[in-house]
Structures are given as structure tokens and as C-alpha cells.
Amino acid sequence: MSSSKDETQQLIQFVGTKLRELRKEQKLSLEELAAKTGVSKLTLGNIERGETNPTLGMMWKITNGLSLPLMALLKPENNINIVRAGQGPQLSGNRQEWVIEPLFSDIRGSLEMYRAFLKPHCKYVPEAHHPGSIEIATVMSGEVQITIGESSYTLNKYDSIQFVASEKHTYTNLEDEQAVLHLAINYK
Missing domain, CATH: 1.10.260.40 (lambda repressor-like DNA-binding domains)
Incomplete structure (x- = not known):
């Protein structure tokens, strides 16, 4: 094995x-x-x-139902954590087009950080997050279109966006290469 x-x-x-x-x-x-x-x-x-x-979508449904952040299911509580790229757990959507690596959460579970990978020319539509939660996305490589409600925003390398994460949102990779993003979710 x-x-x-x-x-x-x-x-x-x-x-x-x-x-x-x-x-x-x-x-x-x-x-x-x-x-x-x-x-x-x-x-x-x-x-x-x-x-x-x-699946990632199933875990979102479970944590939303329990009124807990996603990391409550994923991370043990330690005082110091190091997450090396590609060496931790990876979670994906149904077709492996969107993969996230859980990075960190604060002790109260109100803030979570992830590294996300979106395959070329793919789209990811996440489950709605907890009511009132805020998502911050920074594109680390590639060009990503983020649609929030009816509005779309194109972000390039190192561009960031903040929005209410309980609103329907979509990530679309516009490039021929994999896009990499850093995500932070703040639960109110």
C-alpha cells in the first residue's frame, strides 16, 4: 500500500x-x-x-448543519503547525477539478485557511458556506474568474477578493495551466 x-x-x-x-x-x-x-x-x-x-461538498453540508467550520472535521488542535505544500491531506470535488489543502484554523474555529488548485479551463461551484461567513481569495498563479451572485471578477496573480461566502459563488480557471489560490474563510 x-x-x-x-x-x-x-x-x-x-x-x-x-x-x-x-x-x-x-x-x-x-x-x-x-x-x-x-x-x-x-x-x-x-x-x-x-x-x-x-466529498468536499458533503463535508460542507455536514459542518453547515452542525454550525461548525470545515476544519472542525479535518485538523487536530496543536499550538504550532507546519503544512508543507503537497504533503498534507487533499480534498476534492467530485471530478478532481478543484482540490484543496487545509492549512490552518484559529483556536476558536472562526478563521480557516486553505490552498486550492483548479485544473485548466475548469469551474468549481462550492456549497454555500455558513450564513454571514466571509471568504478572501488570493490568486497565487494563473488567471481566475470569480462569479459572486450575478457579477464576475477576473483576478490575476496576487490579486485578492473578499466577499460574503454564503452567497452563491463560482471559481473558473481561464488558463491552460493549473491555477493556485490561497483562501481564508472567516465565520461570524
Whole structure:
């Protein structure tokens, strides 16, 4: 078994264990959590047992339903963390066009940081984030069009944008090369 498969399985187990802990802290049954998140009881049980690798969209639904930041499912709490590019866990959408590396979250869980990769000429439409949350995106390489509601903005290398993340938004890579972004999400 390769190191990458080992890391993926460890992440799946960690997410499942953490989900069970968070659900029990909120004194929710699997049925109650399913009703709050829109994710089936069967799928939630499979995630908790580490039998399935949840998609990024599914994890957004779960954390939104629990009123917690995404990192609550992904990161252990440490005082000092180093995240080396390409060496940590990576999460993706259904077709692997959008991949994120969780970087950091503050102790209160109100701020999260990610590194994101968007394949050439691909589009990513994330699940709506928590109400009132703010997203800040900085393009580190490439040219990315970000559509927020009905308005579109083209960002080049080192350009940044801030917006209300609970509003529908889309990232589109306009280039022939992979785009790299740094994202920060602030939960109110």
C-alpha cells in the first residue's frame, strides 16, 4: 500500500472519529444529524465508521448543519503547525477539478485557511458556506474568474477578493495551466 493511500485512509478515519465526537457533543442521533445536514443517515454512519471518503461538498453540508467550520472535521488542535505544500491531506470535488489543502484554523474555529488548485479551463461551484461567513481569495498563479451572485471578477496573480461566502459563488480557471489560490474563510 502506498504512502498516499495510507494518508487518505488515516484522514478518512480521523474525519469519521471527529464527526462522531462532534455529533455526540451536540447530543444528536444519526437521524437528527441527517435531518440537519441533508446527508443520509446511512452515509453519515459510513463516514463515522471510516467506510467512505466523503466529498468536499458533503463535508460542507455536514459542518453547515452542525454550525461548525470545515476544519472542525479535518485538523487536530496543536499550538504550532507546519503544512508543507503537497504533503498534507487533499480534498476534492467530485471530478478532481478543484482540490484543496487545509492549512490552518484559529483556536476558536472562526478563521480557516486553505490552498486550492483548479485544473485548466475548469469551474468549481462550492456549497454555500455558513450564513454571514466571509471568504478572501488570493490568486497565487494563473488567471481566475470569480462569479459572486450575478457579477464576475477576473483576478490575476496576487490579486485578492473578499466577499460574503454564503452567497452563491463560482471559481473558473481561464488558463491552460493549473491555477493556485490561497483562501481564508472567516465565520461570524
